[in-house]
Every structure is written in C-alpha cells, then in structure tokens.
Amino acid sequence: MALSEQELVRREKLQQLKALSINPFPADEVEIDSDASTIKADFQEGKQVKIAGRLMSRRIQGKASFAELQDSSGRIQVYFNRDEICPEEDKSKYNEVYKKLLDIGDFIKVEGTLFVTQVGEKTVSVKNFELLSKALKPLPLPKKDKDGNEYDGFTDPEQRYRQRYADLVVNPHVKDVFVKRTKLFNAMRQFFNDAGYFEVETPILQPIPGGAAARPFITHHNSLDIPLYMRIANELYLKRLIVGGFEGVYEFSKNFRNEGMDRTHNPEFTAMEIYVAYKDYNWMMDFCEQLLEYCALAVNGTTKATFGEHKVDFKAPYKRITMRDAILEHTGFDIDAKTEEQLRVAAIEMGIEVDDSMGKGKLIDEIFGEKCEGNYIQPTFITDYPKEMSPLCKEHRENPELTERFELMVCGKEIANAYSELNDPIDQRERFEAQLKLADRGDDEAMFIDNDFLRALEYGMPPTSGMGIGMDRLIMFLTNNQSIQEVLFFPQMKPEKKKVALTDDAKSVLDILKKAEKLPLSDLKAQAGLSNKKWDKSIKELTKNTLAKVEKTAEGLFVEIV
RNA sequence: GACCUGGUAGCUCAGCUGGUAGAGCAUCUCCCUUUUAAGGAGAGGGUCAUGGGUUCGAGCCCCAUCCAGGUCACCA
Numbered sequence: 001m002a003l004s005e006q007e008l009v010r011r012e013k014l015q016q017l018k019a020l021s022i023n024p025f026p027a028d029e030v031e032i033d034s035d036a037s038t039i040k041a042d043f044q045e046g047k048q049v050k051i052a053g054r055l056m057s058r059r060i061q062g063k064a065s066f067a068e069l070q071d072s073s074g075r076i077q078v079y080f081n082r083d084e085i086c087p088e089e090d091k092s093k094y095n096e097v098y099k100k101l102l103d104i105g106d107f108i109k110v111e112g113t114l115f116v117t118q119v120g121e122k123t124v125s126v127k128n129f130e131l132l133s134k135a136l137k138p139l140p141l142p143k144k145d146k147d148g149n150e151y152d153g154f155t156d157p158e159q160r161y162r163q164r165y166a167d168l169v170v171n172p173h174v175k176d177v178f179v180k181r182t183k184l185f186n187a188m189r190q191f192f193n194d195a196g197y198f199e200v201e202t203p204i205l206q207p208i209p210g211g212a213a214a215r216p217f218i219t220h221h222n223s224l225d226i227p228l229y230m231r232i233a234n235e236l237y238l239k240r241l242i243v244g245g246f247e248g249v250y251e252f253s254k255n256f257r258n259e260g261m262d263r264t265h266n267p268e269f270t271a272m273e274i275y276v277a278y279k280d281y282n283w284m285m286d287f288c289e290q291l292l293e294y295c296a297l298a299v300n301g302t303t304k305a306t307f308g309e310h311k312v313d314f315k316a317p318y319k320r321i322t323m324r325d326a327i328l329e330h331t332g333f334d335i336d337a338k339t340e341e342q343l344r345v346a347a348i349e350m351g352i353e354v355d356d357s358m359g360k361g362k363l364i365d366e367i368f369g370e371k372c373e374g375n376y377i378q379p380t381f382i383t384d385y386p387k388e389m390s391p392l393c394k395e396h397r398e399n400p401e402l403t404e405r406f407e408l409m410v411c412g413k414e415i416a417n418a419y420s421e422l423n424d425p426i427d428q429r430e431r432f433e434a435q436l437k438l439a440d441r442g443d444d445e446a447m448f449i450d451n452d453f454l455r456a457l458e459y460g461m462p463p464t465s466g467m468g469i470g471m472d473r474l475i476m477f478l479t480n481n482q483s484i485q486e487v488l489f490f491p492q493m494k495p496e497k498k499k500v501a502l503t504d505d506a507k508s509v510l511d512i513l514k515k516a517e518k519l520p521l522s523d524l525k526a527q528a529g530l531s532n533k534k535w536d537k538s539i540k541e542l543t544k545n546t547l548a549k550v551e552k553t554a555e556g557l558f559v560e561i562v
Numbered sequence: 563g564a565c566c567u568g569g570u571a572g573c574u575c576a577g578c579u580g581g582u583a584g585a586g587c588a589u590c591u592c593c594c595u596u597u598u599a600a601g602g603a604g605a606g607g608g609u610c611a612u613g614g615g616u617u618c619g620a621g622c623c624c625c626a627u628c629c630a631g632g633u634c635a636c637c638a
Contacts, residue, residue, distance in 0.1 A: 005607045064595035117596045140573045145599045152574040158630045
C-alpha cells in the first residue's frame with residue numbers, strides 16, 4: 001500500500017521520537033484531573049490542571065504557540081511558551097518535540113495553569129507535556145471562521161460512514177447525535193423501570209422467524225445441523241414470557257431483515273418492544289404518549305422537535321383517529337362493510353396500483369398508505385386496522401372485521417405499532433392459517449406458523465397490550481436526521497475493494513524482465529504483448545515501485561531490473 | 563431492480579471546444595513570545611474510481627464495471 005507524503009512524514013517523525021527516547025505509544029496510565037468543559041465552566045485563574053486529549057489545531061508563532069486540545073467534553077485552548085516548557089538551556093523539547101515532531105491528531109497530556117489571553121480566551125498555559133499516542137494519518141480536519149462557517153468540511157457520506165471514527169473526531173455534531181441516541185435509550189429504560197417493568201433478553205438466533213412479515217437472514221448451526229434465522233422481531237418470545245408470569249417485559253431488540261436498503265432502512269436496526277399484562281390498546285396509547293413526551297424532554301430538553309420542514313411537538317395527548325375515518329376524511333370513501341371487490345374498484349379509481357394477491361386488508365393498507373399517511377405530521381394515533389393485516393392482534397371488541405391496533409404516525413412515518421394482543425390460541429391458529437393462504441396467493445411477506453408459540457398460548461396468556469417502537473426512526477425525529485445512516489454508528493456498506501499491490505500485467509512484465517535482467521525497451525514491450533495503454537501503466541507501475549528502471553544510453557532505451 | 567448525480571492532492575473543490583493537472587486548507591523549510599479561519603516568504607505532494615475503446619493526443623468523448631448519494635419501485 002502506497003503511503004501519502006504526509007503519512008511518510010509522520011512515520012519519519014515516529015522514528016525521530018524513538019531516537020530521542022520518547023515512546024510514541026506509552027503504556028502508562030495517564031493521570032488527569034480535569035477536562036475541557038470543566039475548565040471553561042469552573043474557570044479559576046492560576047489553577048493547576050492535568051488534562052489529556054487530541055491536538056486539533058496549532059498556531060505557531062516562533063517561540064510561542066497556541067493550540068487546541070480536544071477531549072470527550074470539548075475543546076480547550078492551550079498555550080505553549082518555549083521558556084515555560086524549557087526553563088533550562090536546552091530548548092529542544094519545545095523547538096524539536098513540540099514544533100517539529102508533534103502533529104495535529106496526536107494525543108498528549110498537558111500540565112499547566114489557567115489564564116485568560118489578551119483576547120479573552122480561557123487557556124491552559126503549558127508547564128509540561130508528554131506524548132500519549134502518535135497519529136500516523138492526518139485527520140480530515142475542517143476549518144471554522146469566526147462566524148462559525150465551516151470550510152473544507154469532512155462531508156463525503158461514503159467516507160464519513162466508512163470511517164466513522166474520523167467523522168466523530170472532526171464533526172462534533174455527529175457525536176451529539178449519538179449522545180442523544182444513548183440518552184433516548186436511557187430515558188426509555190428509566191421510564192419502563194419506574195413503571196415496574198422488566199428488561200429481558202430473548203433469542204436472536206431463532207428456528208422460526210416470527211412476529212413480523214419480512215425476509216430473514218438465514219444461517220446454519222453446525223453441531224445441531226439445523227438452519228437458524230436472525231430474528232426479524234422478538235414479539236412472540238416476549239409474549240411467551242407473559243404466559244410465563246411476567247406482567248411487564250420489554251427488550252431493546254436488534255432485528256435483522258434481508259431487504260432493500262434506503263434512507264430509512266438498514267439491514268440491522270433496533271426496535272423496542274414492551275408487553276404489559278391486564279392492559280389494552282387504549283391504555284397503551286396513554287402510556288405511549290406519556291413515554292414519548294418524557295423521552296423528548298430527556299433528549300432535547302423540550303417536547304418540540306424539528307424534522308426537515310416540519311415542526312413537531314411530542315407533548316401529550318396525541319390526536320386519535322380510526323383508519324376508517326382517516327380514509328373517509330382524505331378520500332371521501334367509507335371502507336366500512338365493503339367487499340374485497342368494492343375495495344379493489346375504489347382503489348383503482350383512486351389511481352392506486354393493485355394486483356390479485358391483495359386481500360381486503362392489503363387493499364385498505366394501500367389506500368391508507370397512498371392517500372392518508374403523509375398527512376399526519378403531528379404525532380397521531382391511527383387505530384382499528386383491518387383484521388387481515390394484523391395476524392397477532394385481538395379482534396376489535398365492537399367490530400369483528402377490525403383489530404384493536406394502533407400505529408403512531410409522525411411526519412407521515414410510522415414510529416410505533418401496538419395491539420391488544422391476541423391471546424385466543426384457536427383464533428391465533430386460524431390467523432396463521434389465513435396467512436398461509438395469503439402466501440399461496442403470492443403474498444411473500446405472510447407469516448410462518450409457530451407451533452410452539454401456539455402451545456404457549458394454549459397454556460393461557462392474560463389480556464395483554466404490546467407495543468413496538470422503531471428506535472432508529474424515533475432518534476431520527478429527535479435529532480432532525482433524514483437518513484438512518486446518520487443515527488447508526490456503522491451503517492451497512494458494501495465492503496471496500498482491496499487494491500492489489502501489483503497488477504497482473506505488471507507482474508508478467510516483471511517476470512520477463514527477471515529472466516533477462518536487462519532488455520531493450522522495445523523488446524520487452526514486444527514480449528509482453530500488451531496494448532499500448534496497458535504497457536504504459538505496467539512499466540510506470542514497476543518504475544514507481546522501484547522494481548525496474550528505464551535507462552537511456554547511446555544504444556537506446558533499456559529496462560533494467562533493480 | 564430502474565433512472566439521475568457524483569468519484570481529480572490528506573480534506574473541500576475548480577478544470578472551458580479534447581491540447582503541459584489547478585486553488586484554498588493541510589504538509590515541509592525559513593521568520594515570528596497572547597494567537598484563534600493567526601500572519602509573512604518559499605517548496606513539495608496526483609494510479610484524474612477501475613478496465614477497455616475512439617483519437618496524433620483523453621481528467622474531459624464512447625462502452626463496460628465498481629463504489630456512493632438521491633428519486634422511484636419493492637419493503638414496515
């Protein structure tokens with residue numbers, strides 16, 4: 001792998017440091033007693049501090065220099081003065097080590113005293129410093145002017161996602177997103193724990209991928225010699241725990257779906273699912289709006305949030321509307337008591353593409369998705385979904401065509417989905433069988449039958465309400481990010497191709513050359529039998545890697561092995 | 563999967579009708595003891611994503627491929 005000029009320079013500095021008996025990667029524990037934000041928040045002139053961090057900028061002015069140190073709390077200016085650091089005759093620690101051998105990106109420890117500069121910047125006057133770790137690659141460091149405008153930003157999404165470590169170092173707003181992400185998880189845990197519910201863990205490797213309609217990742221267990229699936233949801237396992245006697249369980253579940261990727265879908269993503277016994281979906285709506293208000297406050301300090309062009313408020317309560325009323329409101333069409341054929345005709349009249357695999361539920365879902373969904377910007381509960389598209393949900397207490405289900409829509413996107421859970425094992429088996437019929441009709445997202453889950457229900461499950469929340473989507477809303485990649489540390493990417501050290505063409509030219517040691521250029525070219533372009537590339541590659549060299553003599557051009 | 567856009571120095575980007583690869587920051591050398599996008603003077607740094615083709619000549623035109631972003635389709 002060819003190193004850039006700057007990388008070579010830094011490696012050379014590494015050697016020079018070693019020659020000065022300075023270990024560029026020391027093992028010792030580093031004693032520190034403050035950090036950047038504490039210094040600024042609790043500033044005391046003359047106070048002595050020991051801090052450590054990454055060198056992020058330098059302004060060298062001969063015998064003095066200002067620099068910035070970045071730690072996990074932020075940045076603080078540090079002042080290097082030659083005679084402070086080197087009170088004796090020998091000024092090499094400042095002149096050589098600091099000025100020549102340190103680079104932006106290096107980790108150092110600084111001991112010094114606090115003061116304020118003439119322009120009013122809180123600063124650490126360095127009495128002593130030591131190198132903690134050398135950075136061999138230059139950071140893609142943006143510059144900011146005094147108005148805060150950024151120049152040379154590290155903005156290329158491909159590089160930012162592939163090298164998130166560098167992204168996090170140089171783009172503070174990126175780090176903020178992930179701090180908020182963790183705050184969200186902590187707040188949610190707090191809310192559930194305060195309510196007395198248990199956090200649990202259920203299998204990620206499942207013999208039957210259940211609880212949702214999605215294509216799974218499949219793998220194989222060698223010693224059991226069985227296929228296993230990465231979970232697409234954890235719903236059926238959490239319900240088994242309710243059967244087992246837990247009255248409130250929740251899990252943050254990494255789920256895996258082998259489907260397309262786009263701005264809102266990553267193959268692995270995080271859902272939170274919670275199941276509470278003796279509750280129904282009406283209770284869950286109350287609980288949900290309380291939860292989200294609490295979480296928004298914990299993350300942003302306010303219930304208000306901005307998402308793209310939209311302003312959203314997570315303050316409870318949220319509007320509630322049935323799916324029937326939502327469709328009626330936005331299309332003028334009443335889906336109540338309509339046959340499949342009537343629904344299909346209505347959908348076609350609305351300009352919606354339909355096909356024969358679509359049952360009633362799917363048709364209604366299409367109409368809603370096409371004509372209504374996008375209109376719900378403020379958090380809104382859409383309730384009472386058609387039975388056919390909710391195979392794990394209890395039938396509506398008033399209308400057997402419907403289920404006791406709600407989804408919470410924000411900015412036209414679903415972020416929560418909840419049921420009064422179906423606990424009738426006979427009904428549940430029929431629903432699974434209906435799913436199989438849908439699958440036969442060509443619906444490739446219909447569910448499998450999980451007989452062990454049915455057996456659990458047969459032992460009896462108390463009335464229960466459950467809810468799932470898309471955590472990635474929720475944090476997108478709370479941090480105003482339009483792409484799921486911005487809220488995942490390491491979004492899925494195609495692997496980078498390794499660049500080959502030497503191309504095959506160059507190798508074959510080298511092989512010919514090795515036999516002869518030295519050849520007239522034209523002979524070598526003829527023997528290689530390459531196109532002009534390939535020949536040119538190959539010979540340049542060899543000379544560049546100092547494997548061969550071209551010599552001009554009186555007799556003409558010769559290629560010689562090095 | 564279809565279409566659109568992009569890939570040039572460590573980073574951000576120019577690059578005209580096809581005619582010797584450019585800038586700012588970063589790096590290196592020199593000057594500079596309260597700067598903050600520090601400043602001044604000078605220098606080096608390139609597989610123009612990859613592979614073909616057209617051409618006297620390709621960063622630029624054509625074909626294919628790879629990677630990314632976006633739109634749509636599919637999908638919760």
